[in-house]
Amino acid sequence: MLRNSIVGILATLIFVFASIAKPVNDQSAPGFSGVTMTGETISLSDFIGQPVILEWTNHECPYVRKHYISGNMQKTQRATTEAGAVWISIISSAPGEQGHVSAEQAQRLTTERGVYADHVVLDPEGVIGRLYEAKTTPHMFLIDQSGVLKYQGAIDDKPSANPRSLDGATNHVLGAWSEFVDGEEINLAQTKPYGCSVKYAD
Amino acid sequence: MTNPLASVAKGLASALFALLVLALTTFSNQAQALDLGRIDVSHSSASLHSEYQTLGAGETHWLGLRIAPREGWHSYWKNYGDSGAAPLFYWTLPEGVSVGEPLYPTPHRMPIGPLMNYGYEEPSVLLLPLRVEESFDGQTINFSVDVEWLVCEIECVPQDASWSGQLSVGDMQESESAQSLFASARLALPELPIWSASLSVYEAQSRLKVFVDQAEAPNLSEAYFFPASEGITEYAAEQQWSLTEEGLFVDMKRTVGGLEAEGGEGVLLLSFDDGSKRAVEISAEMQIQQAALGEESGSGMPLIEATLPLWQAVIFALLGGMVLNLMPCVFPVLSLKAFSFISANAKTATERRQEGWAYTLGIWVSFMAIVAVLLIIKSGGAAIGWGFQLQEPAFVGSLVLLMVLVALSLSGMFNITVGVESAGQGLAAQSGNKGAFFQGVLAALVATPCTAPLMAPAIGFALTQAAPVVFLVFSLLAFGLALPLLALSYSATLARMMPRPGPWMEKLKEALAFPMYLTAAWLLYVFNLQAGATATLALLVGVITAIFGVWVWQSFSGQVSRLVAVILMVGALTGIIYQPSGDQGGAQTQTNGDIQTYSEQNLAALLAKEETVFAYFTAEWCITCKVNEQVALFTDDTQALFADRGIVMLKGDWTNRNAEIASLLADYGRAGVPLYLLFPKGSTEAVVLPEILTPGIIKDAVEQNT
Secondary structure, eight states, X not given: OHHHHHHHHHHHHHHHHHTOOOOOTTSBOOOOEEEETTSOEEEGGGGTTSOEEEEEOOXXXXXXXXXXXXXXXXXXXXXXXXXXXXXXXXXXXXXXXXXXXXXXXXXXXXXXXXXXXXXXXXXXXXXXXXXXXXXXXXXXXXXXXXXXXXEEEOSBSOOXXXXXXXXXOOBHXXXXXXXXXXXXXXXXXXXXXXXXXXXXXX | OOOHHHHHHHHHHHHHHHHHHHXXXXXXXXXXXXXXXXXXXXXXXXXXXXXXXXXXXXXXXXXXXXXXXOTTOBEEEEEEETSBOOOEEEEEOOTTEEEOOOBOOOOEEEEETTEEEEEXXXXXXXXXXXXXXXXXXXXXXXXXXXXXXXXESSSEEEEEXXXXXXXXXXXXEEOGGGHHHHHHHXXXXXXXXXXXXXXXXXXXXXXXXXXXXXXXXTTEEEEEEEESSTTSOXXXXXXXXXXXXXXXXXXXXXXXXXXXXXXXXXXXXXXXXXXXXXXXXXXXXXXXXXXXXXXXGGXXXXXXXXXXXXXXXXXXXXXXXXHHTTSTTTHHHHHHHHHHHHGGGGSOHHHHHHHHHHHXXXXXXXHHHHHHHHHHHHHTTOOOOTTGGGXXXXXXXXXXXXXXXXXXXXXXXXXXXXXXXXXXXXXXXXXXXXXXXXXXXXXXXXXXXXXXXXXXXXXXXXTTSOHHHHHHHHHHHHHHHHHHHHHHHTOHHHHHHSOOOOTHHHHHHHHHXXXXXXXXXXXXXXXXXXXXXXXXXXXXXXXXXXXXXXXXXXXXXXXXXXXXXXXXXXXXXXXXXXXXXXXXXOOOOOOOTTOEEOOHHHHHHHHHTTOEXXXXXXOTTOHHHHHHIIIIXXXXXXXXXXXXXXXXXXXXXXXXXXXXXXXXXXXXXXXXXXXXXXXXXXXXXXXXXXXXXXXXXXXXXXXXXX
């Protein structure tokens, strides 16, 4: 009985620890909660039943600026959110680092730039960023309605800060999104993100 | 152009170039440099050069783009690592002329927080091959190029510049002034591939094997591989290398489920003891391996040495296991085993030896089970270390129950076979073996959270290795723990020395119950800290219920009462296992006085302020730690010494799971506590103190390093 119970305990332990997720495609996306710019606390699990797109952002990063000044990010946000996706922008810049914003600043930026994101999560400790191993701004993730990670990587295939590079660029997020909506296998489910490093707290 | 500065610069450059062309035509063949213009952009400057002032049809020529970032800023290699961007070129060229991919100088590593970048903190020259086809019959090539490159300090600023102009075609003629630039640019390139290589990509790691003779790389101090393609390594992770008779091996960590590996090209940077460096291009044949590394280590693949060679780890493990016998945490359990020796006189030599081996087997089996679970959990990505089972309140609770039952049995309340109670009764050898096995299991379970001198480096080494090595090292550790008592079981002299069995043995057995009760008390204390007072109450109720179950079992012989007893026991145990998870988050350990709690940030902040820091890593279940703290660390003398030298104390508490502490322990090649680090003033390199402290050891370390 003793030995059996030890085996039982150890087996329980395995289940407990195995549930700690990493961002791997076709596996459950790591669960997180965060406070948004409106002071609301949201969790990934709140959106079970809806596809979710995560966008790591830093409004001062030239690569992010390319996508916002040109309207490319807003266009991507609009196309996906109108088709039922929940768009969550996440700011993991630490206080004092580039791109760190207060809730008020985040709200102003959202209005000024005509952003279509449903939520802007402030992650100054970089907890969500590290959980998703977010490396650059922008860095994009698509999660399906059952919480499974479907796409991670760059927004498009042109690693340039110059808006003219958008001409002829292939938007990977829209590509993955349309394949996902059509119920197809996502052709390019993982790409290397480009842009500024996420300005984590040391 | 969006950048007004660049537009102005572009205009200026064109004007300059026109002047230059004018000068060239005026002085015809006397012309000097073919400098195609320098452009200053916001955070860097760049200049374009041609190696030839007259190009030849049917030839490949070289252009050089020199990028000089502002002081403190850096530009990027073609694979920028975790973040950044490689330079981009947009050429406009006449038909029959083309420019190929640039050749990059050997990059540097630039860590930024948890990320790693590859690039250049100083001016770098990219070499661009310009091909003029045989069919090209013009006199001049009108070219223009827009270049975008990124420079970053922490923030990033993309840089834009454009060059345009004419290059003449005719009899090839070198540009003399450009020669030194091109000569030094070629020196900065990695050497062309001279060694054949293979790159095996496994799920969680990649291994580069370079067929280089040991004699070709004497006094090698480091080897580092810059992969040109994605999916080979996690850039920020350390690489491990070893130079063996079979070649040079570089092991790299890979993100499980990350990007697919794209190719085996890259640059191998070799650093030597005398400070010299050598960079060689690698064009390795890439193989994607399905099996995990290590599963095929039988096929003659050499094992990479991490911090120490395997044979040393094995010896450390054996010695460490033996020293474990002396550690305070194992002692109470060993008294059980010692007791069974007392009856040695009454047993035959064969029986004694069998029991010795059964005891060894018990330890070994338990160690293997713990290691197997540890490996499974680790492969799930959790940061855990040795002694992890005592970080789980359910396990600690079960051990409390076990200890109480064993102690009660010794006290004579009832008999469960632990191999002791039968002493002196001349019991059959077989049940003696069972008891010995059980003692082994018990010894292993309580011994695991303890680390002994020499054992820590061995475990630290083993946990980074492939499964067969892990099992080998831990087998030796288990054998080391068992060895002293196993050896004694072979000693006939010792057996003869034992007194005749008699009623006194009953008294001694009862006395031995008390160390067991004390062990239970210690575990209860640990449990209380982990799970909180409510859970502790539930645990105590569970323990009493279990005792009641045993009592029912013993007192009534009917089937119904036996069933009731079993239900009681199972119920109690289930309660102990499941209850704590409902009441987690228990009490935080108190840190007394001005001791700060360890965190990476905290430590970094103190080191930045050039404080002398003494960081100690402990856990409530680590008796060695507690003993050290009482005997050496929290003595008046040591505390006075610390106060006198202005040493700041940092405490890392590993009682519960903590990834930050686990990763720090791993950095120091440790898999468990205790760990004592002294950071001398202004240094980020710690002096590591031994696992067993005395006031003298601390005093010496402090005096030598402050």
